[in-house]
Ligand SMILES: Nc1ncnc2c1ncn2[C@@H]1O[C@H](COP(=O)(O)OP(=O)(O)OP(=O)(O)O)[C@@H](O)[C@H]1O
């Protein structure tokens with residue numbers, strides 16, 4: 001456990017000392033500033049725009065960060081050959097991978113907390129009360145990011161960094177449309193399309209299940225049961241993806 | 256006490272995928288044993304599989320066939336690595352860490368108590384002469400400083416076996432001397448050292464045994480002391496003498512070659528047989544002639560190396 005912790009701590013330290021971390025945070029800030037401008041321009045209540053755009057920014061910036069650091073971690077270790085000095089020590093490869101995952105997970109948590117704080121402050125500026133309901137959207141977004149991070153580990157355990165990035169991004173995009181695709185496919189006569197959409201629906205993660213933005217922004221009732229099961233779903237999926245990543249990484253030559 | 260084997264490599268083969276259907280055989284059926292407490296030089300030209308062998312030993316890559324055992328335990332058990340200190344070829348470390356942080360991180364991969372850890376890190380910084388740079392980020396280290404840090408991280412947990420991939424590369428003459436001394440002192444502490452190198456004189460100077468690898472095949476194992484002892488190439492004597500000396504030597508009428516060098520009274524004598532060489536030495540001393548040098552003509556490791564490497568594969 002101590003070894004995993006050391007790797008996690010060191011990974012976190014790396015991202016904090018890395019400039020990429022701050023540039024992505026900067027990107028999130030721009031998105032949020034944009035929401036302010038839009039909020040002032042539109043006729044609807046600006047607070048809704050702030051919440052909608054703010055949550056969207058957390059999700060998109062968070063996803064990009066997750067993909068970026070997730071793909072970067074193995075690639076950098078291999079490219080700079082720092083991995084030789086670590087994996088030649090008495091640690092299992094799964095310990096290395098889990099340590100890395102926890103370290104980057106912590107990085108993403110920090111990013112999510114910082115971005116959330118900014119959205120909260122903005123919201124407070126327009127309506128002087130703390131919008132606690134936003135948590136109902138932010139928490140599932142966080143678990144979605146952890147799942148995306150796991151996918152980026154899985155893909156980079158066997159493919160190049162460019163392909164891994166593409167694959168993970170596809171998972172994000174398709175993951176938000178699987179249920180739409182299935183519905184669309186049921187309306188057509190195309191058997192192949194139907195089969196494919198069913199395959200995607202059952203094997204790829206249904207990320208829409210973790211999207212509670214509409215409920216939160218439009219003050220609709222939130223099913224706690226649905227929230228709970230969505231989170232359990234995300235955690236289980238994450239564990240399975242990480243196990244597959246470990247399975248592949250264990251057999252791989254470190255060249 | 257019988258001599259134990261630190262490393263046993265049995266029928267090790269490794270190929271790499273180089274194309275859709277093509278594979279490159281980097282190591283071919285390699286078997287090698289390294290005894291406990293010996294310094295073993297692993298020689299071979301560029302691209303003959305030295306680094307590949309080391310990576311296999313540390314489980315970084317996996318063999319097609321064969322096994323490697325450390326004190327009887329297979330490399331597949333990660334615990335074997337608790338006894339191994341490894342210096343990779345051109346070692347790289349996290350550049351955002353300082354020297355001390357980096358050693359601390361390395362040490363945390365072993366089960367060490369924190370007070371012992373601190374002490375060891377401090378000792379290592381002294382050993383490799385990096386105490387002055389311990390708070391500098393590694394991105395600002397020079398190539399040789401990184402190599403020194405590499406040795407420190409390989410030794411921090413006091414391993415029984417050291418595997419060093421070209422430990423001398425990137426070091427200045429002083430650094431090379433330090434490295435040789437570190438390796439020798441490791442032997443004194445009972446450790447076993449396996450290292451690859453292109454600098455044959457270093458190997459000749461400190462190794463007990465050496466092997467020569469050529470295109471993934473182990474060609475030869477040499478006991479370095481043997482070639483140092485051997486007088487098969489004869490002996491060479493130079494001396495300052497007069498006609499009397501020459502006469503008494505010639506009267507022996509044995510198998511040797513005597514030559515007068517350009518300086519009139521200096522002579523060079525080559526004898527094949529050790530006994531004759533010593534008899535002549537005796538005469539020179541009895542005659543009161545001045546002995547200038549008396550050296551065995553031995554084959555150098557370099558000659559063996561070149562002869563072995565040049566031989567075309569059958
Ligand atoms: N990942 C790889 N894929 C394909 N070929 C490889 C790979 N790694 C090594 N090789 C090949 O295996 C051979 C042995 O390489 P290795 O690095 O072990 O050589 P070496 O003896 O350490 O050489 P050097 O003295 O230059 O360090 C080389 O011909 C190299 O091209």
Ligand SMILES: [Mg+2]
Nearest residue numbers: 305306307344
């Ligand atoms: Mg090499």
